[in-house]
Amino acid sequence: MNPHTGTKTGTKPRDEPPTLDRATFGNRLRAARKRFGWTLAQLAERSGVSITTISRAERGQLALGYENFTALGRALDMDMNAMFAGAGVKPAQLDGPVVTRAGKGVVYKGLSIAYEFLGTTAAGKQMSPIVGTVHARKIHGPEDFVRHGGEEFAYVLSGEIEVHFDNGEVVRMAKGDSLYFDSRLGHAYISVSRQLARIVGMTIGESGHMQSAREGEGRAMPAPVAHKSERSVASALPVKASRGQSKSARKAAATRGA
Template sequence: MNNKTSRAAAAPNLLNPETLGIRLRTARKQLGWTLAQVAARSNVSITTISRAERGQLALGYENVAALAQALQLDMGTLFSHAYEQPPAGQGPVITRSGEGVAYRGLSFTYEFLATAAKGKPINPVLGTIHARQVNGPEDFARHAGVEFVYVISGKVQVHFETGEVAALDKGDSLYFDSRIGHAYISVGKSLAKVIGVITAESEQILLARQGQDLPGH
């Protein structure tokens, strides 16, 4: 088997909840913050943070993004293979087939791409949607920025807390404000696969929303 075939057949590197929990706890302790302080900054409950730090809970993207932002972590660094800071001024970052970092969330399996790139204004992911229905308000994710999704295979419904539902087939795409509660479900015979691009708000916009003074102002 040649190297190209071997790479294509490889499974993504799995980041388990225990490893993610250790990284979150390490970041919190480096900042000298309590669970309550992180909860206040992230709007994630103390119980959820505590269970996540102990590897007892698989977080959805909404909570991961909120905690990363509160703990001043770059998403690429958080989901990198070795949790290392990449060198400044790095060139193009290639993620070979099967070499992304996979994480099983509540309703998705995510494969994070370009994790070696630090400070990305976007977070590209491959996703497999496991959810088959929206059970209630708790299923809606909300996070800063905007979101773009393209359906690679299967059929998808994106439900919004406004009551709107976007039905997507293979080849369809959707762009929306991800601060609006949203939930993905697979509606075809097989689980849908998508590629998503998720942005984060800039520090200036985030501070403005929180009513804080902008740096230099």
């Protein structure tokens, strides 16, 4: 037994998955912003992420949650796999099968989940698969709820979790359970088992059909980005409000035509 490594003589220590530390992620985020020639304020305006959050993330002082780094990815018009690919690895277009060997995804420890990103060498893919270790144990406030366009799937590999939604609904899940939902609804994962739960998760961005359906409700322009404190209340409003506006607009047009 090697007293320094804890392994038997003649054996190799178990490979650790590659980890994207905060400093490396911050450097990549700053480089992506500077390629556009944008200031922190300009990126904040385009993404809805605060200047302070972006600045601290670029300096490696803050781990971003899923909502924030997907918002930044959309604003920077980039595949976020470029952020999570290994050093020296440039993502390529999906022109063949992409294999991620066991334990070889890229790990990024977010606010409530340690994400192991899979298939990071495939640029432009429609799905974002991860293996996640849920390390959050409780909901601290509205700021813990994540929301983003598209749909989300989660399958529990081990342990137990609760998925809290900002409409008050709570879903408890054990090993083998799965969940599929509209990820525009604010959601937060916590581990409720003795050991930290592990999940397979997948998100997919909003499709053209989904966008067309919502735009067909009569929204003339995108709704402004709400502050986190406002989102739990406002997240359910845009579709209903737009429907009401479209009906009013049609009535007004009919009256003018008459």
